[in-house]
Amino acid sequence: xxxxxxxxxxxxxxxxxxxxxxxxxxxxxxxxxxxxxxxxxxxxxxxxxxxxxxxxxxxxxxxxxxxxxxxxxxxxxxxxxxxxxxxxxxxxxxxxxxxxxxxxxxxxxxxxxxxxxxxxxxxxxx
Amino acid sequence: xxxxxxxxxxxxxxxxxxxxxxxxxxxxxxxxxxxxxxxxxxxxxxxxxxxxxxxxxxxxxxxxxxxxxxxxxxxxxxxxxxxxxxxxxxxxxxxxxxxxxxxxxxxxxxxxxxxxxxxxxxxxxxxxxxxxxxxxxxxxxxxxxxxxxxxxxxxxxxxxxxxxxxxxxx
Numbered sequence: 001x002x003x004x005x006x007x008x009x010x011x012x013x014x015x016x017x018x019x020x021x022x023x024x025x026x027x028x029x030x031x032x033x034x035x036x037x038x039x040x041x042x043x044x045x046x047x048x049x050x051x052x053x054x055x056x057x058x059x060x061x062x063x064x065x066x067x068x069x070x071x072x073x074x075x076x077x078x079x080x081x082x083x084x085x086x087x088x089x090x091x092x093x094x095x096x097x098x099x100x101x102x103x104x105x106x107x108x109x110x111x112x113x114x115x116x117x118x119x120x121x122x123x124x125x126x
Numbered sequence: 127x128x129x130x131x132x133x134x135x136x137x138x139x140x141x142x143x144x145x146x147x148x149x150x151x152x153x154x155x156x157x158x159x160x161x162x163x164x165x166x167x168x169x170x171x172x173x174x175x176x177x178x179x180x181x182x183x184x185x186x187x188x189x190x191x192x193x194x195x196x197x198x199x200x201x202x203x204x205x206x207x208x209x210x211x212x213x214x215x216x217x218x219x220x221x222x223x224x225x226x227x228x229x230x231x232x233x234x235x236x237x238x239x240x241x242x243x244x245x246x247x248x249x250x251x252x253x254x255x256x257x258x259x260x261x262x263x264x265x266x267x268x269x270x271x272x273x274x275x276x277x278x279x280x281x282x283x284x285x286x287x288x289x290x291x292x293x294x295x296x
Contacts, residue, residue, distance in 0.1 A: 009141075009264070012138055012141070013141075016138075085271075086136050086138075089136055089144075089271050090134050090135075090136045090146075092173070092174070093134045093136070093146050093148070094133070094134050095172075095173070095174070095175070096170055096171055096172065096173070097134055097148050097150075097170075099169065099170035099172065100150065100160060100170040101150060101151075103160055103166065103169050103170050104150055104151070104152040104156060104157065104160065105151075105152075107152075107156060107159075107160075108152060108156065
């Protein structure tokens with residue numbers, strides 16, 4: 001369990017930065033070299049390389065075979081674990097929120113109904 | 127930003143906090159009422175299936191206390207949360223401490239107080255309720271979020287989907 005917890009920590013740390021999330025989103029479309037990854041970001045290659053190192057340490061990306069291009073590739077497993085962990089927590093809340101949805105609907109229905117009654121009474125007396 | 131209904135969003139803004147965001151098709155005053163009127167809270171804040179909320183006491187004013195307790199229908203075991211309201215801005219913001227009392231469900235020790243900030247923002251008849259929980263430490267967050275979670279994680283690419291959406295809409 002501790003290993004999982006450590007892994008989750010490094011995954012969430014890696015995901016805490018918008019540039020790194022954008023890099024992952026780009027890699028979800030297919031592998032890419034550092035030059036290709038740097039292009040859309042108006043960032044120097046060394047700056048991008050720093051982000052790539054964080055992602056690599058978290059196991060979120062790996063370096064491909066091609067020795068010249070050294071393409072980065074997305075690794076799905078840690079992301080899937082982090083996602084599953086959050087998803088279970090989310091579902092626990094969602095159970096409550098669905099009940100709250102119904103309660104709010106019910107309250108709004110009954111307040112609309114009582115407004116109608118008031119209007120009808122006003123008409124009759126006026 | 128598109129409003130998503132019936133789907134709570136969970137994010138981790140720092141290594142000791144969790145943020146849960148959810149939108150409701152109802153005015154802010156009504157959503158606030160369902161969070162502050164004990165008889166209404168008891169109708170939705172029930173936790174896992176098979177649990178009821180026999181105790182719900184809330185004195186919603188600065189310095190006022192609240193006590194929530196849940197009971198399993200199956201074996202009668204209980205656990206709860208309690209705390210004090212630190213900030214009360216009607217229809218817009220609540221800040222309260224939150225101490226977990228493991229009651230009879232486990233041998234865990236009661237944890238340090240977490241600090242919970244709930245905000246209600248209305249836009250065109252839709253109210254977004256955001257709950258920010260500051261657990262005080264990374265370890266406390268991990269313990270709290272793991273409570274009740276099953277072992278073994280399923281493969282899922284939903285976070286990746288979310289990342290892609292985020293990049294597309296950016």
